[in-house]
Amino acid sequence: MQDSEDYTQKKAFFERVLTVYGRKPALEALRDPLLQCHALHLSSSNRGGGIITELLDAAAKKSIPVHEHSREALARISKNGKQDQGVALDILCPSFRSLQTYVEELPGLAPQRILALDGITNPQNLGMILRSAAAGHIDAVLWSSKGNAALGPLVIKASAGTLYRAPLVMCDSQVNALRRLAQQEVEICSLEANASQTLFEFTPKKHVAYVLGNETEGVSKDVVQLADKSLSIPMNNGVESLNVAVTASLIAFAGSLAKVR
Amino acid sequence: MQDSEDYTQKKAFFERVLTVYGRKPALEALRDPLLQCHALHLSSSNRGGGIITELLDAAAKKSIPVHEHSREALARISKNGKQDQGVALDILCPSFRSLQTYVEELPGLAPQRILALDGITNPQNLGMILRSAAAGHIDAVLWSSKGNAALGPLVIKASAGTLYRAPLVMCDSQVNALRRLAQQEVEICSLEANASQTLFEFTPKKHVAYVLGNETEGVSKDVVQLADKSLSIPMNNGVESLNVAVTASLIAFAGSLAKVR
Structure with a gap:
């Protein structure tokens, strides 16, 4: 029963998560005070500084975890390796x-x-x-x-x-x-x-x-x-x-x- | 009286004329059976053949005059010498x-x-x-x-x-x-x-x-x-x-x- 409830809750959670990619869309979403973000995913191939630092700062302000992945693993998360710019963000969309x-x-x-x-x-x-x-x-x-x-x-x-x-x-x-x-x-x-x-x-x-x-x-x-x-x-x-x-x-x-x- | 009437008619006509430019927009407009076109303007610098031939054919089908101008004169007609592609078309827009x-x-x-x-x-x-x-x-x-x-x-x-x-x-x-x-x-x-x-x-x-x-x-x-x-x-x-x-x-x-x- 516990397991089944847990599964239902997880399912309800994950079907409300949209993973967006791209540096600017991710940063804008992180900075939107009304949006509940869940996790920031970065490729280990990203160079630090610039917008990557801004992304890390914004994630810290929202107190959400940052996960580092290989380029290939990130492409599986973003589902668009060609355009993800090494960045993906899980956003909770309550109406999805x-x-x-x-x-x-x-x-x-x-x-x-x-x-x-x-x-x-x-x-x-x-x-x-x-x-x-x-x-x-x-x-x-x-x-x-x-x-x-x-x-x-x-x-x-x-x-x-x-x-x-x-x-x-x-x-x-x-x-x-x-x-x-x-x-x-x-x-x-x-x-x-x-x-x-x-x-x-x-x-x-x-x-x-x-x-x-x-x-x-x-x-x-x-x-x-x-x-x-x-x-x-x-x-x-x-x-x-x-x-x-x-x-x-x-x-x-x-x-x-x-x-x- | 005749002159004044003539002037009023001309004015009513010209304020309903829109001059469009560009080869494709002009060709599409010429080929639209519902549109009343008034004159096709071409730059003397256009090379013949291709879409210029198609424009001339379409103008002939609509029985409208074709005027040839210098590049500079055409730019004054199109009001956009940079993007007119040597082509301008006067279209009568009855609701203007x-x-x-x-x-x-x-x-x-x-x-x-x-x-x-x-x-x-x-x-x-x-x-x-x-x-x-x-x-x-x-x-x-x-x-x-x-x-x-x-x-x-x-x-x-x-x-x-x-x-x-x-x-x-x-x-x-x-x-x-x-x-x-x-x-x-x-x-x-x-x-x-x-x-x-x-x-x-x-x-x-x-x-x-x-x-x-x-x-x-x-x-x-x-x-x-x-x-x-x-x-x-x-x-x-x-x-x-x-x-x-x-x-x-x-x-x-x-x-x-x-x-x-």
């Missing part, structure tokens, strides 16, 4: 969850508004989506490691550091994840420029996942087949589509905007 | 107006929703703002040549080509333009992260100009002093600000989103 945890919690949750990301390959767009989702009314951002930009420095920058506060649900494959959610009373709605029903005419039955596709390719074929319906945003002046981060933001703030004329 | 024309028309117009751009220096953001303004419910985008990114290739690309359809009102100085609008029953509202009144609680009396400031500096001091009020967008999870193009998009679609739960 695995798909498994989220699915287990779902029956007890109030109606959920989910943003499902199906091919957001541009880090700028992904960062902006996370920033708007964190600021607005989104309960979960379903991010799959397959098909979307990695949660690296470009995304962190474009998110203005809000990635760490975003309600991220992590999965491997978007279509598999959506299949599981569909079994849990989640209505799957793909956003498509040519859909006849508009986002503004739609009221979800209970939980809803709005699926955003790639800017060029749109929502993938497998996901379209799975979707309960497709929704569009009506546009003026012959404009054919919106930036995907703008679409995400309109969904995220739909609740607040209900009062606007 | 000068501030003077807009102010004259204003008394006869239905309540206007204006987006005023006070320091949008990032071409990506400017392009996205124009795309959302064209697609959504914005009657005029007040763009000043001073303080904002130029309407060049980066903006055109980020706007996904919708710049040409945006309801742009051109002026030199944002603060001077807003002063003139304020005299015409336009309520000036600056968007600021710390404002106590929210965008969602606000109903304009008649015309309204929503002022968007620089992402780092915010709305400029002169404009803040001029503003009737400042408005914020309430945010969750300790997020301190939204991307400025996202803010613009929420304003642009506020009307449609009013129907969403």
Whole structure:
């Protein structure tokens, strides 16, 4: 029983840890008073001084352990040996969850508004989506490691550091994840420029996942087949589509905007 | 009388002409069947063949004149000799107006929703703002040549080509333009992260100009002093600000989103 509880706690902890890499992103995160960092990892190949000293000072101020690794071991931790600059940092992101945890919690949750990301390959767009989702009314951002930009420095920058506060649900494959959610009373709605029903005419039955596709390719074929319906945003002046981060933001703030004329 | 009418017509025509530069932007615009192009300008220093031949073919298909100029003369037309690549194109943008024309028309117009751009220096953001303004419910985008990114290739690309359809009102100085609008029953509202009144609680009396400031500096001091009020967008999870193009998009679609739960 003790062991099982211990395992559950550890699991709950580790699925909330995001490992970021790069010297500047790590330093900015260490200096953010609101962020809970867990451990700083450095490559033994780093030269001392300069920003490495600043990183060590910032880690000491946050009272977090510093681990030294071989270049190869650090690359396994950062998962990006080419761009990690010999630095990785574990950050506790309280709103991150695995798909498994989220699915287990779902029956007890109030109606959920989910943003499902199906091919957001541009880090700028992904960062902006996370920033708007964190600021607005989104309960979960379903991010799959397959098909979307990695949660690296470009995304962190474009998110203005809000990635760490975003309600991220992590999965491997978007279509598999959506299949599981569909079994849990989640209505799957793909956003498509040519859909006849508009986002503004739609009221979800209970939980809803709005699926955003790639800017060029749109929502993938497998996901379209799975979707309960497709929704569009009506546009003026012959404009054919919106930036995907703008679409995400309109969904995220739909609740607040209900009062606007 | 004839002369005066002729002058007025010419003026109305020329304030709707945007001169774009660069080989690829010019070719894309020439190939867009919905765009009305007026003249193609080439530098005599261009070598023939390749994309120059494609430009000439596309101009012939649209039956528009091709003018050859010295490099220096072309630089005066493109207003960017360093980046024009020896190519400039005059495009008729039916929704463009000068501030003077807009102010004259204003008394006869239905309540206007204006987006005023006070320091949008990032071409990506400017392009996205124009795309959302064209697609959504914005009657005029007040763009000043001073303080904002130029309407060049980066903006055109980020706007996904919708710049040409945006309801742009051109002026030199944002603060001077807003002063003139304020005299015409336009309520000036600056968007600021710390404002106590929210965008969602606000109903304009008649015309309204929503002022968007620089992402780092915010709305400029002169404009803040001029503003009737400042408005914020309430945010969750300790997020301190939204991307400025996202803010613009929420304003642009506020009307449609009013129907969403």
